[in-house]
Amino acid sequence: MNFDPRYSGRNFTSVGTRPLRPDGVDKVTGRARYGADFNMAGQLVGRVLRSPHAHATIRRIDTSKAEKLAGVKAVITAADLPDLTDGDAAMYDILDNCMAREKALYDGHAVAAVAAVDARTARQALKLIEVDYEVLPHVTDVDEAMKHTAPLLNDAIFTEGLEEKPAKPSNVTKRTQFGHGDIHEGFGRADFVVERSFKTEQTHQGYIEPHACVANVSSDGTADLWVCTQGHFVYRQHCAQLLGMEASKLRVTSSEIGGGFGGKTHVWAEPVALALSRKAGRPVKLVMTRDEVFRASGPTSATSIDVRIGARKDGTITAAEATLRYSCGPYAGMWAEIGAMTAFACYRLENVRTVGYEVLVNRPKTAAYRAPSAPMAAFAVESAIDELAKEIGMDPVEFRIRNAAQEGTRSSYGPVYGPIGIGPTLEAAKNHPHMKAPLGKNQGRGMACGFWFNFGGQTCTDLNIGMDGSVSLAVGTVDVGGSRASLSLVAAEELGIAYEQVKAVVADTSSLGYNDMTDGSRGTFSSSMATISAARNAIKILRERAAQMWDIPIDDVVWEKGHAIAKGEKYGNLAALSLREIAAASGKTGGPIAGHSELVADGAGVSFATHICDIEVDPETGATRVLRYTVVQDAGKAVHPTYVEGQYQGGAAQGIGWALNEEYVYGKDGRLQNPGFLDYRIPVCSDLPMIDTQILEIPNPNHPYGVRGVGETSIVPPLAAIANAVSNAAGVRMTHIPMSPPRILAAIEAERGGRWSK
Amino acid sequence: MRYIRPLSMEDAVGQLASSPGTAAILAGGSDLLVRMKGGFIEPDLIVDIKAIDGLGEIRETAEGFIIGAAVSCALMGESAALKREWPGVVEAAKLIGSKQVQGRCTIVGNLCNASPAADSVPALVAAGAMALIAGPGGRRTAAVEAVPTGPGKTSLAKGEIIEAILLDRRAPRSGDAYLRFIPRTEMDIAVVSAGVNLTLDEQGVVKSARVALGAVAPTVLLVEEAAEALIGRKLDEAALERLAKVCSGACRPIDDKRGTVEFRRKVAGVLARRAATTAYARAGGK
Numbered sequence A: 001m002n003f004d005p006r007y008s009g010r011n012f013t014s015v016g017t018r019p020l021r022p023d024g025v026d027k028v029t030g031r032a033r034y035g036a037d038f039n040m041a042g043q044l045v046g047r048v049l050r051s052p053h054a055h056a057t058i059r060r061i062d063t064s065k066a067e068k069l070a071g072v073k074a075v076i077t078a079a080d081l082p083d084l085t086d087g088d089a090a091m092y093d094i095l096d097n098c099m100a101r102e103k104a105l106y107d108g109h110a111v112a113a114v115a116a117v118d119a120r121t122a123r124q125a126l127k128l129i130e131v132d133y134e135v136l137p138h139v140t141d142v143d144e145a146m147k148h149t150a151p152l153l154n155d156a157i158f159t160e161g162l163e164e165k166p167a168k169p170s171n172v173t174k175r176t177q178f179g180h181g182d183i184h185e186g187f188g189r190a191d192f193v194v195e196r197s198f199k200t201e202q203t204h205q206g207y208i209e210p211h212a213c214v215a216n217v218s219s220d221g222t223a224d225l226w227v228c229t230q231g232h233f234v235y236r237q238h239c240a241q242l243l244g245m246e247a248s249k250l251r252v253t254s255s256e257i258g259g260g261f262g263g264k265t266h267v268w269a270e271p272v273a274l275a276l277s278r279k280a281g282r283p284v285k286l287v288m289t290r291d292e293v294f295r296a297s298g299p300t301s302a303t304s305i306d307v308r309i310g311a312r313k314d315g316t317i318t319a320a321e322a323t324l325r326y327s328c329g330p331y332a333g334m335w336a337e338i339g340a341m342t343a344f345a346c347y348r349l350e351n352v353r354t355v356g357y358e359v360l361v362n363r364p365k366t367a368a369y370r371a372p373s374a375p376m377a378a379f380a381v382e383s384a385i386d387e388l389a390k391e392i393g394m395d396p397v398e399f400r401i402r403n404a405a406q407e408g409t410r411s412s413y414g415p416v417y418g419p420i421g422i423g424p425t426l427e428a429a430k431n432h433p434h435m436k437a438p439l440g441k442n443q444g445r446g447m448a449c450g451f452w453f454n455f456g457g458q459t460c461t462d463l464n465i466g467m468d469g470s471v472s473l474a475v476g477t478v479d480v481g482g483s484r485a486s487l488s489l490v491a492a493e494e495l496g497i498a499y500e501q502v503k504a505v506v507a508d509t510s511s512l513g514y515n516d517m518t519d520g521s522r523g524t525f526s527s528s529m530a531t532i533s534a535a536r537n538a539i540k541i542l543r544e545r546a547a548q549m550w551d552i553p554i555d556d557v558v559w560e561k562g563h564a565i566a567k568g569e570k571y572g573n574l575a576a577l578s579l580r581e582i583a584a585a586s587g588k589t590g591g592p593i594a595g596h597s598e599l600v601a602d603g604a605g606v607s608f609a610t611h612i613c614d615i616e617v618d619p620e621t622g623a624t625r626v627l628r629y630t631v632v633q634d635a636g637k638a639v640h641p642t643y644v645e646g647q648y649q650g651g652a653a654q655g656i657g658w659a660l661n662e663e664y665v666y667g668k669d670g671r672l673q674n675p676g677f678l679d680y681r682i683p684v685c686s687d688l689p690m691i692d693t694q695i696l697e698i699p700n701p702n703h704p705y706g707v708r709g710v711g712e713t714s715i716v717p718p719l720a721a722i723a724n725a726v727s728n729a730a731g732v733r734m735t736h737i738p739m740s741p742p743r744i745l746a747a748i749e750a751e752r753g754g755r756w757s758k
Numbered sequence B: 001m002r003y004i005r006p007l008s009m010e011d012a013v014g015q016l017a018s019s020p021g022t023a024a025i026l027a028g029g030s031d032l033l034v035r036m037k038g039g040f041i042e043p044d045l046i047v048d049i050k051a052i053d054g055l056g057e058i059r060e061t062a063e064g065f066i067i068g069a070a071v072s073c074a075l076m077g078e079s080a081a082l083k084r085e086w087p088g089v090v091e092a093a094k095l096i097g098s099k100q101v102q103g104r105c106t107i108v109g110n111l112c113n114a115s116p117a118a119d120s121v122p123a124l125v126a127a128g129a130m131a132l133i134a135g136p137g138g139r140r141t142a143a144v145e146a147v148p149t150g151p152g153k154t155s156l157a158k159g160e161i162i163e164a165i166l167l168d169r170r171a172p173r174s175g176d177a178y179l180r181f182i183p184r185t186e187m188d189i190a191v192v193s194a195g196v197n198l199t200l201d202e203q204g205v206v207k208s209a210r211v212a213l214g215a216v217a218p219t220v221l222l223v224e225e226a227a228e229a230l231i232g233r234k235l236d237e238a239a240l241e242r243l244a245k246v247c248s249g250a251c252r253p254i255d256d257k258r259g260t261v262e263f264r265r266k267v268a269g270v271l272a273r274r275a276a277t278t279a280y281a282r283a284g285g286k
């Protein structure tokens, strides 16, 4: 295929407009089908037994009593999910996380599961399963886990990435390092140096829809899985591998999704539901409770980060350094590595070094959360940048502009940037009316920048033209934020027809080739590229058919505004043929007309944002109120601006929750204290102001329309922007996220040197 | 599990008293159903009191208000007379949960759930509210603060049902107020709370006062020393300082997922002070 993905400046007709989304009416009327809305005749209820211990050896599991209970159709343990991972360590971790094998590694770790005729029987059966645990010492704090005295989660782990292989096992699975230049030399030239340590607590993606699936394994070895996921093709691969099936025999259909944000890129319940169905010989529906969602799925890393930045009096940064420790849950990850890569990505630095440590703790396995790892690194770095600007006596925006990365800058993590948006977002922020608005008593303003890589990846799309001239678009990237609307706009743009003539669906795994999942802000970027390519392939066929209808050579037929046009003087009398007319004749000109595309979408184009916010702090209680919030972000090209704005606002809202109140609270016993939305405090509507957005469009050279991913970057700056605002309002630097009222009040009191009134 | 919906108080009391297993009274259900769903309790008998004659009404008499045990908090918010005379009690009831929750929940349920953080309770205690209790041995009244005895525990005997909450008519030159601290703007449980009710003399000097604190001890605290800090004074800075100090000192809080000991102590004083200022203004003090 000779598809040219390069950007070609063009005028758009459909792209950039704001039509209603095709899935909107069904969603607001309750007709849309989410994970738990699938049902099958004869389906059983699956439920999972979870470890109440943070760390324990599983000596023995006795399921005999549960099996004897009337109405129980299957009970499974790790023995029913034998290890077929064949040395693939990452897959083994996924397997062990789905069903604990030798040890329970966190409060909530699955140890057994049942399928029964109803929920009550299933619940009773769980109580009848006897698990003999040997409780082990546990560690949940990232800094504690790094100490030599900490309980070891896995004594086969020796820190990778050190110069010498260590003699003793450790909870630190890996050390990574990025950067260039000579930081010692750089700090030597600095007039001002800021050095600080920061902590962030663990948060959950907080999607409203819990994980849910229905699994149906047939006795012939084929199976169906209906599931709420961000990537049904990836779920198919993982489930097939874990259950020893051929991928093509497992058909996975994705439901509508009530939020994922990275948390639905990982299998938890699905292999368990399939194993239960296989054993019971009946369909099994498994829906996690909110308690299970918090205890066993999600969360992001908790972190501990040290930052040091030096600058000259004129505001030039001479050196920057960060050490980042990220918790991974009980299995190896690359979370600190990503944090170390993103930490200084906004800046043009001569001398920079970041070091990341991946740390095992007795908490649930860390999963991606919207620009995973970047918000915490940005919090630490952007806080220090703000403080440094103050010490130098420079405006924080000017200081950042002076040091911002540009086209041609070698990034702190290696690559050299093409055209990028950090400078323009900073300039836009500087000129935004928000920056000049007056502040009242106890109010503070903060701003911060953020970076995210954006991903592309494998994509496969089908575009079919019906005989009535309507177009159905089948894509393989799950729609998490309006991408069906955006992709329909792209198809309409390319074909030159109306948006309303296109209907996009997310196809199941048996209907399309492999697609990577909707993560890394890749959904619209990569599927729009595939849609353009599929549409261009369809246009080629449309031209062929028109040529046939006219009986002229195809090279004399061009496609313009939804019509085939016979080129040149000699065909002067031929009226243009519309897509509809060509489609109507297709039965006689060679059959159905379709365009297909399979590609690896490269060159996703990095993304930058600058956020501004105003916060009021009650100095007597530490209570905060977000007064105003503005997001400025580069979209490359906003295909559907409303949904781009929605992504900007959503990321900011999640970041505000993370910054102010969301956190996993563990007791001394290693048990999660707040596995519910009452005490895991995501913001409610009345906590948020209207979040203002400004879309910048700096075309991505590697996409025909200039599109960049927009889904994730918006969660990167808020932690830092809010921390800077709170610090300015309260008059004390906040270094621990979330900045809950007790933490703010304690910081204010400590700063005053005052003691708590007794 | 058996569910019944008696039409008379006598029937309800009789069924409760004679039930052999565990029994639960159902008002709005916004605590009870949550606890049942969470698997914390599995009652054998559920007695729904919402169909009992008169329980869903607020009655105004010469002595005061009789708020039936099945009156939802939303309904309290719609009673102009109650709002005028006991704004602090109504604002506390209207802080519970959300609009949806308030459509179901009751202040009696809030009281009998016996959470130290219950929002309406400090306001009721400050108001000097009484509970009218029906039981196998007849009717009795008890001060609201005597009902909860610890987290999840009450002084009600088997078969006893609270029929109504009784509030006096508002005395001249008096006012009440309730404030709670939550990290969010709504849908949260009080980390600390304070209710203040006071009456002034003609010179604007505090004649009598009641100060109650929530979420800082196993039960709501009626802090007499705090009332003493106000009585005999106008609400000057020194009185407020003293009030805050006494309230902070009276707290016996714990560290938990919702807040620290230090935070609760400090903020109890801040809220008491702010609530007193509002109550004073409502009483016409200047």
Ligand SMILES: Cc1cc2nc3c(=O)[nH]c(=O)nc-3n(C[C@H](O)[C@H](O)[C@H](O)COP(=O)(O)OP(=O)(O)OC[C@H]3O[C@@H](n4cnc5c(N)ncnc54)[C@H](O)[C@@H]3O)c2cc1C
Residues within 6 Å of the ligand: B024, B025, B026, B027, B028, B029, B030, B031, B032, B033, B034, B049, B069, B095, B096, B097, B098, B101, B104, B105, B106, B107, B108, B109, B110, B111, B112, B113, B117, B118, B119, B120, B156, B160, B161, B162, B163, B187, B188, B189, B190
């Ligand atoms: C989403 C949500 C948010 C909430 N937010 C808050 C909040 O902000 N502040 C707050 O304080 N609470 C809150 N709650 C808790 C709850 O709503 C309140 O405690 C409410 O007032 C309970 O009233 P109810 O009528 O629903 O009680 P029910 O659930 O019906 O009963 C509660 C308890 O009282 C007993 N009981 C009920 N009536 C009587 C009676 N007449 N005599 C004797 N015993 C009786 C019941 O047996 C049960 O033990 C919230 C609950 C939910 C679900």
